[in-house]
Amino acid sequence: MVFSSLLFIFVFLPAILCVYYLSPRFLKNFILVIGSLVFYAWGEPVYIVLMIFISVFDYLNGLIINKYQEKKIICRAVLTGSLVINLAVLGFFKYYGFLINNINSLFNLQLVVTDLPLPIGISFYTFQSISYVVDVYLGKVKAQKNIIHYATFVTMFPQLIAGPIIKYIDIAKQIENRKETIALFGEGAMLFIIGLSKKVLLANNIGIVWQNVKLAPMGEISVLSAWIGIIAFAFQIYFDFSGYSDMARGLAKMFGFDIMQNFNYPYISKSITEFWRRWHISLGSWFREYLYFPLGGNRAGRLKQYRNLFIVWFLTGFWHGASWNFVIWGLYFGLFVTMEKIFLLKWFEEKPVFIRHMYTLIVILVGWVFFEFENMLQGLSFIKIMFGFGANAFIDQTALYYLYTNALLLAALVVCSTPLTNNIVQKYQEKTKNAVAYPIPVIYTLLLFFCTAYLVNLSYNPFLYFRF
Incomplete structure (x- = not known):
């Protein structure tokens, strides 16, 4: 079941909201857990056992660490386990298939x-579960003794499938x-x-352009078509993923939760470093807190800092998928982040904003090529x-x-892709806060209507990040 489906919007969501709001306070987390398990089991009936195992396993690990917090050997063993x-x-x-295929290639085997x-969602809920045990071990948070409360953290359906990756410490009180x-x-x-409008009206439609370009024979793609295609993909993946994140945050608010923002207009960035502070914020924050800093961050000299950056960006790419193109994609951005730390940011300080922005967009677009083409x-x-570089035409009728x-x-x-529309809405709401702002609800109603009309004839179209 996906958020951008009529089944979810008009059947599952109203049903669980009704049950949730009609239930007494002490049952609300239980209702949310049961609803989340039903939501997950709808698409993954077998792997729900795996998610429950991870939840129970780390719930018990947290209790053991909390009980033996004075005995560091035991705590360290539990954390390691x-x-x-x-x-x-x-x-x-x-990564099992990826590993076997590479072993076969290296040693000419036929395993x-x-x-x-x-x-x-395994990449997301696994990272959440790991962060909980680490934080309990470090004493940042006390172990949760109520298993329903802990299961609420791991299985909460709004962010279960594709994030944001939330930390227990951030929503423990909630x-x-x-x-x-x-x-x-x-x-x-x-x-x-x-979020629904981003996915259905924007991402899905511009994605058609990218698919047409990608599937065309390489010899028939003009230079302009190539740029149009990769720009289309850049928009598709942004509005697809940020749309999911907005929907997840919106659903969380409906149940009384306030979870972190995952995107902050990344395409207005003026450096690659800034881009990664605005793109998939929860993943960058997770790697920074649970990998980069424990490795030493920038505290042990320049060379070790660059080593740490290399490790983080290698794993950032590998986290996205079991394929070498994702590793190269991660290292590609790691290279630019490192160069910016060494000299590029200082060099660009004196350059016009337009130049910095164009540099950033070109690096990002080339990066999306590595991301999207599994065949390097x-x-x-x-x-x-x-x-x-080649005999391809610069411009053709297809591009036009x-x-x-x-x-x-x-x-x-x-x-x-800019804060413009959001700023306009906010200013309008500020001016009309003491009056009835009819246009705002009308606009949202129309957006929902158009999304629904589009979904009636749409086949199954999952979010791109479901495969990660």
Whole structure:
């Protein structure tokens, strides 16, 4: 079941909201856990056992660490066991096939690879569970003794499938003591509709352009078509993933939770460092807190800092998928982040904002080629076309057709990638806070209507990050 489906919007969501709000306070977390398990089991009936195992396993680990907190040897052993099991489970389901295929290639073997479907959301809920045990070990948070409360943290369906990756310490108080209000519910409903509109009206439609370009023979793609295509993908993945994150935050607010923002207009960035502070914020925060700082961060000299950055960016790429193109994608951005720390940021300080912004966008777009093409030779061929290396035409009728038929869509994508629309709405709300602001609810109602109309004829179209 996906958020952008009629079944979820008009059946599952109203049903669980009704049961949740009609239940007494002491049952609300239990209702949310049961609803989340039903939501997950709808698409992954077998792997629900895996998620329950991870939840119970780390719940017990937290209790053991809390009980023997004075005995560091025991606590360290429990923490190590938690890390090993969690990473082993994640590694087996996500990287088993990748490892065997690479062993076969290196040693000319023919080991049989069993095709295992990837459990949806495993990369997200595994990281959440690990962060809980680490924080209990470090004394940042006390172990949760109520298993229903802990299960609420791990299984909460709004962010279960594709984040944001939340830390227990950030919502511990909300799990045990939160207050649902009409105002918060209204904020959540509006945020959900915004996210739904991003996914259904923007991401899905511009994604068609990218698919047409990607599937075309390399020899028939003009330079302009290549740029239009990768720009289309850049918009697709942003509005797809940020749309999911907005929907997740909106749903959380409906149940009284306030979870972190995961995107902050990343395409307005003026450096790659800034881009990664605005893109997938929860993942960057997780790697920084649970890997970069424990490795020493920038406290042990320049060379070790660069080593730490290399490790973090290697794993950031590998986290996204079991394929070498994701590793290269991660190291590619790690290289630019490192160069910016060494000299690029200082060099760009004196340059006009336009130059810094164009540099950032070009680096990002080339990075998306590495991300999207699993076959690296195809990816490199596509980059060659983008920069005019080869016999491909600079411009053709197909490229002009893409521009002509998608002009309004592209304009909307550009505007919605900036804070402009949000600022306009906020200023309008401030001016009309003492009066009835009819246009605002009307606009959201129309957006929901158009999304619903679009979904009626839409086949199954999951979010891109479901595969990670």
